[in-house]
Amino acid sequence: xxxxxTLTAPAVPLDIANIDTDQLLPARFLKKPRSAGYGNxxxxxxxxxxxxxxDPAYAGARVLVSDRNxxxxxxxxxxxxxxxxxxxxxxxxxxxxxxxxxxxxxxxLLTIALPEATVADLRxxxxxxxxxxxxxxxxxxxxxxxxxxxxxxAIDPFKKECLIEGLDDVALTLRHQDAIxxxxxxxxxxxxxxxPGA
Amino acid sequence: MTQHPRSLFDKVWDAHLVAxxxxxxxxxxxxxxxxHEGSFHAFGMIDHxxxxxxxxxxxxxxxxxxxxxxxxxxxxxxxxIANMVTMLEANxxxxxxxxxxxxxxxxxxxxxxAPEQGLTLPGLTIVCGDSHTSTHGAFGALAFGIGATEVSHxxxxxxxxxxxxxxxxxxxxxxxxxxxxxxxxxLAVIGFIGAxxxxxxxxxxxxxxxxxxxxxxxxxxxxxxxxxxxxxxxIAPDDTTFSWIEGRTYAPKGALFDRAVxxxxxxxxxxxAAFDRExxxxxxxxxxxxxxxxxxxxxxxxxxxxxxxxxxxxxVRAGQMRKMLDYMGLAPGTRLEEVAIDRVFIGSCTNARxxxxxxxxxxxxxxxxxxxxxxxxxxxxxxxQAEAEGLDRVFTAAGLEWGEPGCSMCVGINGDLVPxxxxxxxxTNRNFPGRQGPNARxxxxxxxxxxxxxxxxxxxxxxxxxxx
Numbered sequence: 001x002x003x004x005x006t007l008t009a010p011a012v013p014l015d016i017a018n019i020d021t022d023q024l025l026p027a028r029f030l031k032k033p034r035s036a037g038y039g040n041x042x043x044x045x046x047x048x049x050x051x052x053x054x055d056p057a058y059a060g061a062r063v064l065v066s067d068r069n070x071x072x073x074x075x076x077x078x079x080x081x082x083x084x085x086x087x088x089x090x091x092x093x094x095x096x097x098x099x100x101x102x103x104x105x106x107x108x109l110l111t112i113a114l115p116e117a118t119v120a121d122l123r124x125x126x127x128x129x130x131x132x133x134x135x136x137x138x139x140x141x142x143x144x145x146x147x148x149x150x151x152x153x154a155i156d157p158f159k160k161e162c163l164i165e166g167l168d169d170v171a172l173t174l175r176h177q178d179a180i181x182x183x184x185x186x187x188x189x190x191x192x193x194x195x196p197g198a
Numbered sequence: 199m200t201q202h203p204r205s206l207f208d209k210v211w212d213a214h215l216v217a218x219x220x221x222x223x224x225x226x227x228x229x230x231x232x233x234h235e236g237s238f239h240a241f242g243m244i245d246h247x248x249x250x251x252x253x254x255x256x257x258x259x260x261x262x263x264x265x266x267x268x269x270x271x272x273x274x275x276x277x278x279i280a281n282m283v284t285m286l287e288a289n290x291x292x293x294x295x296x297x298x299x300x301x302x303x304x305x306x307x308x309x310x311x312a313p314e315q316g317l318t319l320p321g322l323t324i325v326c327g328d329s330h331t332s333t334h335g336a337f338g339a340l341a342f343g344i345g346a347t348e349v350s351h352x353x354x355x356x357x358x359x360x361x362x363x364x365x366x367x368x369x370x371x372x373x374x375x376x377x378x379x380x381x382x383x384x385l386a387v388i389g390f391i392g393a394x395x396x397x398x399x400x401x402x403x404x405x406x407x408x409x410x411x412x413x414x415x416x417x418x419x420x421x422x423x424x425x426x427x428x429x430x431x432x433i434a435p436d437d438t439t440f441s442w443i444e445g446r447t448y449a450p451k452g453a454l455f456d457r458a459v460x461x462x463x464x465x466x467x468x469x470x471a472a473f474d475r476e477x478x479x480x481x482x483x484x485x486x487x488x489x490x491x492x493x494x495x496x497x498x499x500x501x502x503x504x505x506x507x508x509x510x511x512x513x514v515r516a517g518q519m520r521k522m523l524d525y526m527g528l529a530p531g532t533r534l535e536e537v538a539i540d541r542v543f544i545g546s547c548t549n550a551r552x553x554x555x556x557x558x559x560x561x562x563x564x565x566x567x568x569x570x571x572x573x574x575x576x577x578x579x580x581x582x583q584a585e586a587e588g589l590d591r592v593f594t595a596a597g598l599e600w601g602e603p604g605c606s607m608c609v610g611i612n613g614d615l616v617p618x619x620x621x622x623x624x625x626t627n628r629n630f631p632g633r634q635g636p637n638a639r640x641x642x643x644x645x646x647x648x649x650x651x652x653x654x655x656x657x658x659x660x661x662x663x664x665x666x
Contacts, residue, residue, distance in 0.1 A: 001511045009486035017518050018393050018493045020630045027429070027633075028613045031264070031282050054627065072427060073630060074609075075329040077239065079347035095394050098429050099329055103345035130356060156361060157221040170249065176217045176225055178300045180357060183216045183227055193450035193458040194229060195255050196317060 001108040003166035008087050008135040009062035011145075012052050013123035019066055020073035022099060025082045027074075038078055039085035057130035063090045065123050065134075068116060075086025080107045090136050092143065094119050105159045108166065110136065111155045112143055122151075138164060203468035206434050207365050207400045210340040211463070214323050216357055226360050230317060230339075231352050232308045232326035233259045233280040233290070235333030240327065240349035241289040249354040251293040256356065257291035258317060259297040260308040264612050267574050267601035270300060279612060293353075304447070306577020306603045309333040309547035313417060314577055316446025320435035320462040325352055330547045330627065332423040336416035337443075338435035338465050340400070343424065363429045366396055367467075369405040372481035374540050377660045379557065380415030381549060381625070381644035383407065384422040385487035389497035391477060396428035399475065402467060403433050407481035413442040414553035421548045425494040434466035486660055488534055489642040491522035492631050498534070500647065500659045505532035505543040525631055526639050527621070534657050537641075540620040542571035542598070542652040543634070544645050546608035549625035554645040555584050558625075559592040560665035561649035566596045568655030571648075572614065574601040598652065610635050623651035 029035070029041040042052060052058055064083070071091035080103045089109060094116040096104075101111045114122075116172065125146045126132060132146035138160065142150040162169060173180075187194065204212070209662045217225040233240075237259070244251070251257055264282040268272055273279035283300055290297035300303050304315055308626040309330055312318045324341035326330060327349040334341035342360065352358055368387060388395070401423050403416075410420065416433050422425035423431025439460050443449045450458045485499035498505075507530065523530065528537065544550070544558050555575060572591045575581040581603055584590055590600045607614040614637035616622045622640050625648050626633075629640035641657060650660040 015514060015517065016521070017515075018495075020628070022628070022630045022633050026636070027609050030611060031278050034239065034242075045636050067518075069397070069427060072393055073329065073424075073628060075343040075345050076236070077327075077347060080345070089446075095397055095427075097427065098397060099343050099345060102348065106345065107349035131282055156223075158219065158223040158361075164469065168349055169359060170354050171245070173225065173351065173357060173359070176357075179217045179225070180227070180355065184356075186226065191321075191458075191461070193319070193454050194322075196448035 001106070001166050002140055004089060004110050004163040006023040006107050006135070006137050007062065008133050009128055010058060010060050010131050011063035011065050011134045012058040012061035012162040013126040014052055014064060015123060017067040018069045018072055021071055021076050021079035021097070022073055024071065024079035025076060028077060030078055034081055037085045038081040039087070042082040055130065062087055063134050063136070064088055065092045065119060065126060067119070068094040070096050070123065072097035075099045077103045080104050080109055084109055092119060092122065105163060108163060110138065110163060114151060114153055118151060203470040203472070204403055205365055205467040205471040205473065206338055206465055207340065208471070210323065211362065213321070221424060223359050223361060225357050226323060228325055228352050228356050228358055229256060229322040230324040231257045232312060232324070233257065233286070233349070234262050234288045234308055234326070234328060235264045236327055236635045237289065237349055238285050239346035240353060243347065243350035244353050249297065251353050253356040254294045257295050257353070259286055259295050260311055261286055261299050261305065262307045263605045263609060265300055265604040266612055267572065267604060267606045267614050270602055276422050276613065303578055306580065307547045307550060307605055309421065310550060310576030310580065313337065314446070314579055316443055316449030319443065319449070319458070320439060321465050325358065329424045330421055332420040332428065332431050333417050333434055333547055335423065335430050335432040336413060337419040337439055338432060340430055340432065342430045343548065363504070364399045365402065366399040366475040367404055367473040369476070369478045370403070370407040370481050371405040372407055373410070374407055374481045374484060375420055377646055377665070378484055378486055379644045379646060380418040382484055382487045383481070384419045385489070385494065385497035385642065386479065386484045387458055388422065388426045388494045390479065391426055391496040392426040393425060394492045396426040397421065400429055401426070401428045401431040402473070403431060407601070408433060409436065412553055413438060414551040416553065418548055422494065425627055426502060435462045435661065468572070486644065486647050488647065488657055489629050490528060490534065491519070492629055494524055494627070494629060494642060497523065497642065499500065500534055500657060502534055504528045504530055504532045504534065519573070525612055535659060536656060538621070538656045539569055539623045539641070539651050541569050541616065541622050542567070542648045543607040543622055543624045543626065544571065544648050545574030545576070545604070545606050547576065547605070547628040548627045549645050550574060550580065552580050552583055555580070555589050555626065558645035558649040559589040561653065561663060562596040563592050563666040565596055565653045567652035569652060571598040571652050572601055573598050574606040575603050577603045596652065611635070616640070623648045625658065
């Protein structure tokens with residue numbers, strides 16, 4: 001995956017709570033191979049007149065600023081593929097669906113959780129100055145909105161390291177091969193019923 | 199030194215720690231990995247990296263999302279859908295995995311099949327590339343949904359990196375009223391704490407109302423944990439759990455079963471175990487519930503009216519309510535019982551078990567449905583047993599269709615869709631915009647409530663209609 005270090009890009013506000021992964025990627029596109037790209041499926045059924053992602057004022061947005069519980073629902077990683085293939089590298093919201101946030105990190109999409117009032121203020125700024133850019137500095141853990149005020153954000157250190165270095169975590173896990181083998185041996189003694197029908 | 203009191207979750211988590219990094223990330227051993235047709239991305243990843251499946255004997259493939267609900271005698275007509283079903287078979291075959299395919303006598307929705315086959319056991323860690331994997335927590339397992347990259351990681355390593363979640367105990371004491379079911383209970387919980395009320399937490403459901411539930415009811419409750427944003431939902435295993443498991447195909451047998459039960463009895467939370475959050479609800483106060491909006495958190499008693507955004511002080515929230523009402527085609531103040539429906543769907547990993555079908559049939563027996571509807575059992579064994587009890591004839595006599603097992607109209611990717619603009623009384627788990635089809639309108643409810651709506655043609659308090 002592409003490493004994420006810093007980003008300065010236009011941001012688009014989306015005043016909708018509980019945006020679920022069915023809205024991000026309608027289920028009928030789940031059977032599509034990734035090779036052709038998922039960008040055209042992003043919010044496919046929400047693309048009605050007035051939808052901010054289709055507003056030319058927000059063209060080229062790479063940051064999405066939304067409301068609470070973004071990415072709730074289905075575990076489909078395709079929702080992340082649709083955002084990434086649609087050009088997005090970062091989503092800001094008061095809270096995220098846990099599975100979505102985990103999937104995002106595995107694909108170089110940064111999720112930033114900030115307090116509800118802070119995110120609402122950021123959306124308001126973006127509505128007042130459409131097309132304004134924001135700057136994300138992942139090593140420094142700050143997001144700077146149109147008002148130039150750097151907002152510190154928290155991130156899991158492991159997630160941060162994987163994003164900055166673009167790490168494949170299977171390779172990382174295989175460094176623990178001895179521990180996995182030892183666990184399996186001890187566990188086979190402790191829980192002999194683990195393997196079905198054995 | 200006495201040991202620190204631990205919760206059910208703590209015990210299962212601690213027993214699966216393979217390694218812990220200084221930053222707190224834990225490498226967890228995974229005991230069961232279930233796959234469905236959507237796993238093709240993950241197989242692509244491990245095949246691309248030339249990595250084998252580390253523990254094929256702990257990995258099970260189940261065809262459920264794309265399988266047809268109608269006759270299976272002929273091949274699947276849509277080539278893209280057919281390809282999804284055959285691709286799973288090919289991937290499972292190449293990696294030597296047990297595959298429950300379209301024509302398998304145990305086939306069904308993975309979250310119905312695995313408990314039924316004795317694959318789901320207390321104390322296990324269980325993952326699947328499906329958010330409703332939380333279902334299996336009903337057995338006291340730690341079970342959660344993961345995405346494609348994590349599926350590929352589990353295939354290759356039989357482990358997963360996780361940060362220890364917080365814990366929340368939801369205690370529901372008292373007795374549920376007549377015709378009030380596990381579905382109403384979990385809808386009430388989600389309505390109370392919100393669609394992100396348990397984000398970052400593993401829920402343990404406790405209290406006398408939970409203990410009184412059958413395994414089917416517990417599965418329904420844990421199934422919808424994800425709709426409250428929870429990482430997982432768990433219920434302590436007890437004699438109800440052990441007697442459900444005993445004798446099932448893949449469950450441990452004889453002395454091994456006894457040894458397993460002795461271990462499982464140590465799993466329930468210690469009396470003084472601490473939780474990061476505690477929530478309590480009174481079972482007796484829970485009414486048959488329905489949702490009015492496009493999030494499960496819009497669950498309210500069926501006796502209520504559609505809420506008024508004008509009464510909401512936060513303008514952003516009021517705008518979001520208007521958007522939901524617009525999508526749902528509802529006017530503020532309308533009594534929910536006056537809302538006419540176009541069809542019903544009874545099925546899904548939430549409510550397609552035998553108990554669910556019996557409850558729906560009890561309302562429909564000797565009555566006619568005013569609207570079309572589809573009843574899809576959760577598995578072939580559920581379907582056979584329902585037929586042995588004559589439930590299929592109750593549904594068809596009422597004018598409903600009796601389908602073949604699978605996810606069907608819950609997610610609509612096998613071709614079973616609610617037509618645009620139509621309103622569906624549904625026993626599923628999600629009422630998201632477009633979930634059952636573009637512009638489909640979904641009201642979530644219990645099987646008995648969906649059956650009552652079928653009989654009257656509008657949302658109905660099943661307590662007024664009664665069962666037969």
